Amino acid sequence: MNQKLKDVVLVTLGSFIMAVGFNTMFLENKIASGGMGGLAISLHALFGWDPADFVLYSNIPLLILCLLFLGKGTFIKTVYGSWIYPIFIKLTASLPTLTHNTLLAAIFGGIILGVGLGFVFLGNSSTGGTGIIVQLINKYTPFSLGVIMxxxxxxxxxxxxxAFDPDTVMYSILSLLTITYIVNMMMTGADSSRNVMIISKKHQAIKDYITNVADRGVTELPVIGGFTGNEQRMLMTTVSRPEVQHLENEVLNVDETAFIIVMPATQVRGRGFSLQKSHQPLDDDILLPM
Structure with a gap:
């Protein structure tokens, strides 16, 4: 599928999911979990303003600022999401509220909106609103995106x-944390891999196991002990999360004194992970495929 078409599909699907979560979980339960959507819920409670109209019309001046100060490229990526999201809010306004338990609405609504927003981000776009304000402040101040957001x-x-009582606001904060967690999980991958570093006197036997039995690539690095000053060998390999425990057990079977460090590897690309494993050596490969 053409990348631009794929992006449009992801943004459309994500915006629809967000709108469903907004109307079936957040609106009647008065959960204002940040962004223009959260502000729309507060203003709806205070003044009776239609949430979809507010999100749509408030994006117009923000999009103008986006075009003037963030450039045409950012504007093009933002304009579709900022238009289709309030349209979907309007179209799904008749959907029933799925629960009137505020805690359940905050958690499960956060999951639904987080999934939708994750799809929008994967489509290299946003739904505009406060996201434009965040980008503008980030461009002209030293503050990071995370701090500004x-x-x-x-x-x-x-x-x-x-607009609401303190309990409702605390539910909104809980929902905001849920949305943030789900988006981060979608962007980095729920099933992240692990980077394993091993220092052992029996590094050759361990390396043979990793390459021939575990069928993973391995990098051998010379290291010097900070206390002894002796040169040793460190093996570095990347495996999926379910493989970690088995790898640790096999390494300790070879050398029970082996020093093992396991670290998260949230994004792994290359043969054996994002690409099909090939056992044919390629010219100028940094690591030969195993």
């Missing part, structure tokens, strides 16, 4: 204190 969403959630 936290402050902006904090202000939106804080406005909820004017």
């Amino acid at each position: 936290g402050v902006i969403d904090g202000i939106v959630v804080g406005i909820g204190f004017v």
